[in-house]
Amino acid sequence: MDDLYQEIILDHYRRPKNRAPQLDGEDVHVHHSNPLCGDELDLRLRVRDGRIDGLVFDGEGCSISQASASAMTDAGLDRDLDDALALAEDFRQLMHGTPATRPDDLRDGVVFEGVARFPVRVKCALLGWMAVRDAIETYLAGASDHAVTYDD
Amino acid sequence: MDDLYQEIILDHYRRPKNRAPQLDGEDVHVHHSNPLCGDELDLRLRVRDGRIDGLVFDGEGCSISQASASAMTDAGLDRDLDDALALAEDFRQLMHGTPATRPDDLRDGVVFEGVARFPVRVKCALLGWMAVRDAIETYLAGASDHAVTYDD
Amino acid sequence: MTFDVATIRKQYPTLQQEVDGRRLVYLDSAASSQTPEAVLDAMDVYYRRLRANVERGVYRLSEEATGRYEAARARLARFVGAPSPDGVVFTRNVTEAINLVAYSWVRRRLGPGDAVLTTAMEHHANFVPWWHAAQDTGVELRIVPVREDFHLDVEAMEALLADGKVRFLALGHVSNVLGTINPLRELIALARAANPEVVVLVDGAQAVPHLPVDVAALDVDFYGITGHKMLGPTGIGALIAKPERLEQMPPFLTGGSMILDVSAEQVVWNHPPHRFEAGTPMIAEAFGLHAACDVLDELGMHEVRAHERGLVATFVDALVAADGVTVYGPTDPDQRSGAISFAVDGVHPHDLGAMLDSYGVCIRVGHHCAKPLMRWLGVNATARASLYVYNDVDDLAPLLEGIEAARRFFAR
């Protein structure tokens, strides 16, 4: 329990950052869902000069998925797109048990390390990070909308 | 082994009675087979005045199936059709563990009693008796030919 | 006989464990039940003494194994009140049993202009096969909605039947989410009134483990069960059918054992039930299922039901009374079985499940393979506690404790 639900995680869950249903001037909107848990996530991205200029999420789901999305927006804002993609990959590795190479850049993302020991919850923690990766890739591909459903 | 292969059974197997590929003036021919064991039986019946006037079998199969068919023809010849049907039912009961009610009429058929303890072989012992029943019913239905395949 | 849960529990090895120093409280039998020693022993008889293939051998191991495999078929027939073992087809699980009917009956016989009627309360196993068949064949799929009181909407069902096009009805006996016991006789009578020829399949996955069931009295064409929810092993279920229905059906899976003869020109199918059991069957599993029927009959299915009825009343009352808990399903214990879905204010079911796990309590969270019902409930997921013969009132306190802890922990 304590491995999973660190205080910082609960903080993000109770007082999420960058949670909003809209984003002015949004370039991309992606919707990701995980039917097993019923997690749903809308992520909106605004890009200026190859940089993440706006990033908000909205959704429903367990504390891990919502807290991780919140921590992700915090760590992702203001980054170059490539850099954000690399950071998402770092987080993904972390969820598969590899220590983070950029713990400082992940900010509160690092406290999700303990989730790696709960395979069913890894998908929850990854939801936001996979969504931002998808949003960036969608943007780079010139599109503005994308929806992804994960298997269990 | 000894329960199954009584000397009388082996005698019928080695020197079958009424084994022939043809029957003069035949009224009905039935072909019965049991694909599991590969037993095949051709039975030919001639009826005069409601009585079994001719009864021959031919076929291929294990000793039990061939010996039982031989014993059956011996017991069946010269009987009224109804009587032969009743006798076949008596044999069927015997194979399901009920003592024969007409042991004398079954003649050598009674020695197959021990087969009842070998479920897989019961079908073999029944083959000839089920064929004669079918032949009589086919005759009574006014037809002259019938083929039946048994499941395992 | 009183229902002596303490003694019963000793028969279930998994329940002897502790989790973090706490007694393991298993409240997920609607997903899969625990397995008693008697079932494990029966499988050991096969693996340790009679290990041989069945239906074909003339040596004693195989003959005895075959005899016991067929005895399991007869035992199950007796357990569910089927008139003859010839109407019992062993399958991997109830999902396969339902698919067998979808492929060998519905897809073979129904087409455009015909309708299949199912309900919004079904497990995916009794929904997706009809949806898929409808896609492929042009059959129309109609869905009985659920009422506010968590029962099927009988008036709406009548309306869906009115034009007489419904030729097949697929209905769950007991809902795995709501616990609702459907009034089968009444619903089937409705369907037969609209079309006397309607063929009826009942998904009995959640009924046979918990209620006395008599398929002959229900007079249904097909009834599906699954072994792992009724104290049996994984890997076995059954389709219980009227033998004449099976006679009318072409095979589904084909291969060894289900044929009488094979050549390039002609294949002669075997008779039911063998026609529908292609290849080497689940032999050890059939031995185990036989023993599971024995265990349940020794307890007595009326006694099992009485025990669960009392227990579910206690659990439902306590959950309804608990702060911030909403129960989805009938509250009258006469109308429900022991699967209790609920929500806890401010706590996602996933988080609740994780918290309860830390209290040694195993519950299921998620959509329970009933997405259409989840849509109707307006939720993505629920938490579900479910009861069986080895549960007792002492399992309630840890559940409530964990719920309360989660409520406090996740309060925003």
Added chain:
Amino acid sequence: MTFDVATIRKQYPTLQQEVDGRRLVYLDSAASSQTPEAVLDAMDVYYRRLRANVERGVYRLSEEATGRYEAARARLARFVGAPSPDGVVFTRNVTEAINLVAYSWVRRRLGPGDAVLTTAMEHHANFVPWWHAAQDTGVELRIVPVREDFHLDVEAMEALLADGKVRFLALGHVSNVLGTINPLRELIALARAANPEVVVLVDGAQAVPHLPVDVAALDVDFYGITGHKMLGPTGIGALIAKPERLEQMPPFLTGGSMILDVSAEQVVWNHPPHRFEAGTPMIAEAFGLHAACDVLDELGMHEVRAHERGLVATFVDALVAADGVTVYGPTDPDQRSGAISFAVDGVHPHDLGAMLDSYGVCIRVGHHCAKPLMRWLGVNATARASLYVYNDVDDLAPLLEGIEAARRFFAR
């Protein structure tokens, strides 16, 4: 390491028995193999410690059971050289694996003008599904004949491929009757030469237990295996497929676990392999199959093959030399595996089987689910002795003794 059969045998409980005071000699592993303690232990771990449903639970029992269920998939992939666990679909047996392909590939994609090529040497499991699909879809079924030397007739096969209409090839790896090891690479190359797009399914039921198999090197699209012939439990088999093939296929059985989303309007299928595993899977059986792969790899598949190669040479030579015995199958041990069919002059196979049983020797008699091959051999049935890791030369004497006794007993 030498192959120490005496030590190996101790692991197989059934073999510890006596029949009428004689050691049980099990020569029917081609029908079903014995099960070692390690496999039974692995299933016990599930039933006694981790008994819960998989793929859905957030509590630890279920999480660990899920992890091990998926580990079994990876283990089997490794055992047969499949590049990825995503290409491994668990089925009930190989019969179901082949039917899956018949329903979700052949029936969905082929029609009049197309041909499926199979052989006269196949088990019904790899014959009847194609025959049935041909009946229903108008696909043409072509059959490669068998040569006098008990190998497939390669020239005839070339002729059957010549018009390029063959879009699917279904081929056994090792014959369960003749023991013949088919030269897969050569035969598949022939088929691909005639039509580079041909899709190939191999029935590996009799190969994987006895030979080192590397499906990636064989480069086949589909490869079927069955657990109960490879020291595993009953009730589990697998389809090993190229993942991209599975991606292209609609589901076969539908229900829970194989979907992502379900509504009246839309069903979203899950990704392979889950798309093809509907409902609760064979969980304990997967644990057992995992252990069976471990046991075989510990023995070493090259060593298993070497042991059986030596043994089959001894058995075949002795049977060929025995009075009145005819062996059906290649005599060169390099071309054959350990299933040895034979006839005894003047003794029906059934009678032979019964006599051998009285000597404690278990062999199979009958058509071995290979009626087309029986027709070609011109017999209704054969006797078959088959070998595995727990057999040794000391099993030969009782076999020969029983044969000789039967010959004398039934001499007319």
